[in-house]
Amino acid sequence: MIQGHDLRPLVVHVVFRFDVGGLENGVANLINHMPPDAYRHAVVSLTEITDFRRRILRQDVQFIALKKAPGHTFWLYPRLFALFRELRPAIVHSRNLAALEAVVPAWAAGVPVRIHGEHGRDVGDLDGSSRKYQWVRRCYRPFVTHYMALSRDLAHYLTSTIGFSQATVAQIYNGVDTRRFHPAPLRPPIAGCPFADPGYWLVGTVGRMQVVKNQTALAQAFIRTLAAFPDLESRLRLVMVGDGPLRVQAQALLQRAGVAGLAWLPGERDDVPEILRGLDCFVLPSLSEGISNTILEAMASGLPVIATDVGGNGELIEAGRTGELVRVADVEAMAQKIAAYAMSPLLARTVGQAGRIRAEREFSMEAMSERYQGLYDSLLKSRAGQSGSKALICR
Template sequence: MKQDPRPLVAHVMYRFDTGGLENGIVNLINHMPAERYRHAVIALTEVTDFRQRIRRDDVQFISLRKAPGHGIWLFPRLYRLFRELRPAIVHSRNLAALEVQLPAWAAGVPVRIHGEHGRDVGDLDGSNRTYQRVRRFYRPFVSYYLALSRDLADYLTDIIRVPGNKVLQVYNGVDSQRFHPGEPDRVAADCPFARPQHWLVGTVGRMQTVKNQPALARAFIRALQIEPALAERARLVMVGDGPLRDECRQLLDAAGVGELAWLPGERSDVDAVMRGLDCFVLPSLAEGISNTILEAMASALPVVATDVGGNADLIAAGETGEIVPPSDDEAMAREIVRLASRPEQARHMGLAGRRRVEQNFSMQAMVERYQDTYDRLLHRPGASQAR
């Protein structure tokens, strides 16, 4: 049987499920030319039905069902797996998957890349000494680092002491064909609100602590206190599932505005949800480069986001949206009031965000950056020599 000449990239993460990191892997595999690389997706825990978003039929999916905690007992299995697959590149993502770099090195994988995509709730500012020590321990086994924001690139070079020539800061890209501006009178299927009589502010994401959706629920309640007339037309949309969903619903019900909010849980039509909004808010406590911000901008929405991670890299404050301090419900509420009270200005900010995505955060630019990095580290023909 003829051996496939395409190099194999093994993408490793903790769990392959709904999320920005995982969505970035889906976009990369779907848009990278199939003749250049093969791909395998390895989850230390589980590969979920999220795999169905990958449109290629030559991708291998592997679940290792790792128990919580450090996975040193998994090293022999990973070693054997890498020896069997013989990947040209192992590309791990975030601290939870960093440990695979050692067995990849032991198995003789030629190129070992580690991506830093964002911070965990246990290390919002990068000051966790234990996490720093873990990253320094595995540093000798990593060939190259990809950081999704300037903040994370600086953390690697300044705190983890990775040589600058081993770190590349690369932005995510967004599918601007799937995510595009909507019609002013359209909402997502099943949405109980109507446009243009209602002005919809919303968010999309896993409802977990680091995403901090209760801050948006409180900000929406506060916005209605600041400007009571908004209760006639302002509506809140919170898409996603997780432990914070019930907390958000309870906050809104306790304030007597539960009927002004829609919390449908996880949705597969996020692009349609985005097109049915008038403003997008990201209240996170930590981020790398947020896919949902890029998706909102591609959908021509003004974006209000917290000043964490790479959010300020994406949003041109005052032009495409606004940046507010993290956990500042009052500042978030006042931005919601301002944009809801000036819908035409909000619309122009959204259109400016769409132009910014097309110029700086295209899917093609992201895929070319990753492919060029893979080519260069493997010394493949056509690779750029520029860093």
Template sequence: MKNDTRPLVAHVMYRFDTGGLENGIVNLINHMPAGSYRHVIIALTEVTNFRNRIQRDDVQFVSLHKPPGHGIWLFPKLFRLFRQLRPAIVHSRNLAALEVQLPAWLAGVPVRIHGEHGRDIGDLDGSNITYQRVRRFYRPFVSYYLALSRDLAQYLNGIIRVPQTKVLQVYNGVDCSRFHPGQPDQSIPGCPFARPTHWLLGTVGRMQTVKDQPTLVRAFIRALEIEPQLKERIRLILVGDGPLREECQQLLDAADLDQLAWLPGERNDVPEVMRGLDCFVLPSLAEGISNTILEAMASGLPVIATNVGGNADLVVADKTGILVPAADPESMARAIIRMAKQADTRQSMAHSGRSLVEQKFSMNAMVASYQGTYDKLLHRNSVNLRP
């Protein structure tokens, strides 16, 4: 495309696979006007079949197959790649991809953006000194930072000492036409439990340490110990795959509650899954701005979430959901019982959550934030967003 004058944005992440960060990139590319920017997705390790979520046919994909450890030996390859592609913007995401900022600077990329999307499992509270030093080392090579929660913006300003003028706090957006409330009797395709006979409590996400699904399982078990009569109605849905799936199944088996739960693995019909739930739970140990919370609220679900990272930016306590401490099955169990027993509270939270998403977290608002930032840093006039 030698005659294509659209600036190229190189989106760089560790791995392009199922996940909230990656889903945000998909939404951004799919909803940004095609006439504004070209895009290339660069994975330091690998681009998976998740690439099929991209609906445009002019997006390039590059897998660099980086081995574990620091990527200094990848710098020459990145330098050559940036010189070949000549992107106007390199936009890296999270600590694992921050190192690309140096070769991007050496290659003369005009604008270098770094996004902080959430905490690493080895740095849940941002206190890891090594990670702080790494971020400070690469700070001079970053033109601008995008933080997906107030917590992360404050971390960059305070701990990493990035000037406030170089940090913008942005929110993810959700497609409210794709994620919308279902019918009271709508069930999840393939699920052995039927609504409204059963009240379905569930979560969706990769089953890895930071997502902490075992705490939800323990809370479910504890809730049924406190209120045994709920065994007739309440059912647990854990959608996703990963190293914690086996542990969750073992906890359910040991409590003899495996018949009251369903673990179908990864699904590609998340909107239908959401519409088939009665309450959504996010038990994470750390979060930026959770796409799945936004999707749940857009689907008209009350939310129980841990009070970490950006979750409090989304869940208005006792209005759109309930916030509980992380890794605290007892508190989560009490919240589950409250949700299961108080239908009026659930309905009110569900309505308020949907309204909040429509007002503040629309896809158009997210695209406007990102495109406005790109345009500002390149000194361009923003192209009108499609409705």
């Protein structure tokens, strides 16, 4: 609902679930860093909104959870239609396939601009080859004004594989808060971590421990590193922060290998910047990615990054300069890269410093928010030119 005489256009961000995750973190970062006089914002979750909402610092943001039951979003169409008619947004911005259906009631409610964002693929369609999901995207094309892809890889998928016009697809990288995520002059101990001795060399990862993130590959690579380079056993330690089904599996792998005492898996934490500053190297073993927030955060924290060469990872990491890329599930290659950095801490620091410089230069929050605001402004201006200025608010 329009607040008094507030004439700022409203953007409604539609997600499947507003909880800890890279997509959701990107929404929070955008809202926090876009100039408050430009747009109002609301977050609509088809399912739930958790305490993660506290990551959004602005006080004028509305949060709405629709508590969707499993199944087709079609049953939510009347509620979404009524909600969009009440809120009268200038823009509805849905994110990822699970929220795409929201563009239909947005179109029916007369929302002038309907943007759909592609943030990455999940385990059900890691390489984008699913004919079903390709068909779904084409089916909803008439209801989408414009598409936004986080990576060049995803933009190419939309234009080449799906067949959308390049004129309807924008590509905008995530940004990273380089003030919140920054290096420490000396590696500080991580609160609660048993590996506080500065003589240890800590390799680690942070994120949801779900199948698509494949953290068990990192556990296997750690085991392989110790087996191939036994001299590292006295100082190489593993930190895996996050919760989910793979946490138990990773713990079991480490236990069977007899190295569980050399690893720390504390579960979910809310002090990620401090954790990253307490590492010496960051590893992302994902099966699929869009543009990884955690890679950007690790780069901003001055860490060398080892990641699988999937999605947009190769667009963030300059192999050999700011980190290294390995094939998916290539445990041996991952182990070799970990060992190379662990045995040459000076090289690791030099690579991490190069990543920090790249994060500051190319992936700032200011650049991201300016690009989004420019996209929003241009689409609204184009729509106003087609339909008159009244099209900016639903009637």
